[in-house]
Amino acid sequence: DAKTTQPNSMESNEEEPVHLPCNHSTISGTDYIHWYRQLPSQGPEYVIHGLTSNVNNRMASLAIAEDRKSSTLILHRATLRDAAVYYCILIILGGSYIPTFGRGTSLIVHP
């Protein structure tokens, strides 16, 4: 099964950039890379997704390695509200596209 590997936790200071890595070495050519984050006692919230090219939106940037075996979520200026668990998931083509969550990275942001 294609799976993702993320560090258990990372720390950052407020207003600094944060680079959250994700390894997905068994990714297939048709698998999408999605990022979600989850604040305590809330459901996951979509952050960004991509297939092959780097992506930018108002929340973050997604940098995808050329071989697609890894990706990095970039928060350009961390705020205290960005403290959450960040999940890198693959939308895997089976009969359809099936989401497979990993354990996620707990991001701690220091004031």
Next chain:
Amino acid sequence: EAGVAQSPRYKIIEKRQSVAFWCNPISGHATLYWYQQILGQGPKLLIQFQNNGVVDDSQLPKDRFSAERLKGVDSTLKIQPAKLEDSAVYLCASSLDPTNEQFFGPGTRLTVL
């Protein structure tokens, strides 16, 4: 636009009892997901619907869990009978299609005593 609605928000039952959860997805979203999230873990997909058909239910414990999505809109997830290990948050999500962003509901926190 209205988000994904779930009810109830909290439920406490005793083991061997039955329980049902309801989900109303965002209007027009063809894909609906049910996840189980145990404390400290990431969400685990239980079942995925495309309209009213099941796309994947490989991780659904079919001896006790069942789910349906009548008319391709609302969905219910049932557990009968419940076990202690079913204590978790049950999340419903929907998306326009399986490759697009998922919108999650607030979840139902189930405690089985």
